[in-house]
Amino acid sequence: MTYHTPKLKASRADGPVVPQSVTGRYRRIKWWLLAFCLTVYYGLPFLRWDRGPGRPDQAILLDLADVRFHFFGLEIRPQELYYLTGGLVLATMVLVLLNALAGRVWCGFFCPQTVWTDLFLLVERKIEGDRRDRLRALDAPLTPRRVGLIALKHAVWLLIAAGTGGAFVLYFADAPTLLTDAVTGQASSVAYGMILTLTLTTYGLAGFGREKVCTWMCPWPRLQGAIWDPEALTVNYRDYRGEARMSAKKAAAARAAGLPAGDCVDCNACVAVCPMGIDIRQGPSIACINCGLCVDACDTTMFRIDRERGLIDFDSWTNLERGRRGEERRPARVLRPKTAAIAVAIVALSGGMALSVATRSDLAVGVTHERTPVAVALSDGRVRNAFEVRVTNTLAASESFELRVEGAAPATLAVATRAGSESDAIRIEAGPDETRKVRVSVFGGPDLAGGLTFRLTSLRTGATVTVADRFSLP
Ligand code: SF4
Ligand code: SF4
Structure with missing residues (x-):
């Protein structure tokens, strides 16, 4: 199968494409x-969408000032723009699936x-x-x-x-x-x-x-040549049935004389209604947006001359070739390895994204153990490890958090942000969308070596998030 180069001015030799209206x-x-x-x-x-007092109530709101995108009950925060990337990948996969099922059907209808x-x-x-x-x-x-x-x-x-x-x-x-x-x-x-x-x-x-955008500006026609699928339901002219084309009168005479005559009466209706200005009878074209208007036009002509509809129709290239060989056409194969694989990938990606959204936390904490030095032996016999703790407030309002450290011997543990302020918990304030970096010293006995857990708790909601690290000895 080869695509023919689109003739964008097929409707009129030296002017714009002027498509005829059609019903069907x-x-x-x-x-x-x-x-x-x-x-x-x-x-x-x-x-409108009720998000509670003080919150925007617009169902879809792309709030660039606060870098927050609201889609009904879902809120995408500045730290989560990867969801938008995921959404774009998902949209591309849906387009590829549509293409495998019915060519440029997105272009022609949506x-x-x-x-x-x-x-x-x-x-x-x-x-x-x-x-x-x-x-x-x-x-x-x-x-x-x-x-x-x-x-x-x-x-x-x-x-x-x-x-x-x-x-x-x-x-x-x-x-x-x-x-x-x-x-x-x-x-x-x-x-x-x-x-x-x-x-x-x-x-x-x-x-x-108009049609110049769909043919020359949009990348899809270029992709179409590469991802064309012979099983996809695309608009095709059944040339084995339509050729040799001639008027209804001549065709009747030819048939009476036992000569071959096609169903196409060369009325040009399919070309006149095409918004892309192409003649589908020349074969598949990268400019064809699969809108089906030529199918409607040709069906109207077939109805008028009392011939079977479907001379131009949505059909697979495989069926077209079968028809040319005089074989029976087969029902469209929607479920094929390719469409099944794309559908599974779409379900997996959307499921993964939905799970990630459902289990995401309003809190985020990261901990880095300082390496120079990893541990310091103090004169009172205890050991000090220093960590950089990054607390991210993903909300649009200031939040207060409490940070605690848990380990194998909690009685000997203490945290501090500066010398002499040791206690069993420290309070951290973070503004809207702010990531606060805090240097935290953890004090423990000389026998504490092993796992540590940093536990961050929102003082407003009680929500907790933990991150694991280690306590080291000198
Ligand atoms: S489906 Fe028919 S009318 Fe529509 S763009 Fe293709 S050839 Fe033109
Ligand atoms: S509308 Fe049908 S009959 Fe008329 S020219 Fe096109 S294919 Fe032939």
Whole structure:
């Protein structure tokens, strides 16, 4: 199998791709997903989540000022940004799994570039008309009416783009407050800068970039060539059934004369509706986003001429080759060693992350035994070991902790942060997100050599964390 180079201007020789509107199963699914994605994107910042008094109540809040990311009941702290890395790795693995199952199906149905391009195309069609009207207008001289329509289209696009940029910043602060501030001109210049940047990028990418973004800017088409899977359900043209293409009338005559004739009537509907401007009949293309719109277009044609649907369909390359050999097609093999391995890896990673989150502590303590010297013999017969203790307060408020040291002979143990202040516990204060380093001396009898346990207790919650070390003799 080889991919053909995308012809990005297949819809019109010297102009932009102007896709025709289409109705059908996949178009309906895409509309529902578009409505769902936009509702989630615009509505999520206003969803509340009770975290208790004095805590932010926004369900999803990326609080950059406090370096704290809130996702419903989960809070990612500055010391835990590795969870975000884990999340990105997980998202990549899900994309690879989707690709093994159905090619670039993410690109065709869920990707923000697709969702916003579909929305912009809808506006364009409502204002300037469908493909035929637009192609005619593109070749005709400008009239005042057309200038007015173009101006109106760009005004609506800019409004949507501003709404998109505006909604994005709401994830970074309390949404109702920031919305009021932004509308009344009281938001910060950083907020206005972000809104402007996202307005312009949305306007540019969905209004003008469109299929060029999916083919030339996105890394996925490049990856697609490398991770292509012959068992994945991708949109394919069943050439063994469609060729030789000819009009329905000629095909009927050819069949009557016992000559071969395909089901493709060369109506060009599959090319006209393609948002990527490609002709799937030329074979798989790296530009194809698996959106299924050409399937809808071809099914409509097949229905009109009373032929079996599915000349273009989601099918595996293996089945296509089977069809070419005149063999029966087989049901899609969703569970294969590759998909099972990726799914297991996804479950293992997400399970590991969930376990790590569920068992994480608000306290963190690290202990380093000083080596120069490891132990000092004191004139009173005791031995002193020095340690650097690092106490990390992962909370957004100051905390008080108590540090104790436990060993084989507790009666002879004492801790101190300076000479003459020995006691059985020391108190450590740490500010929000602060790591306090404390030099701690541990005193013990000459027979104490062996394991030590440093026990840190939060004086507010009583939560405890321990770390093990050793007591050494000179
Ligand atoms: S060829 Fe078909 S599935 Fe691929 S992008 Fe075009 S319309 Fe979508
Ligand atoms: S829509 Fe179907 S019948 Fe029409 S050109 Fe495409 S493949 Fe052929």
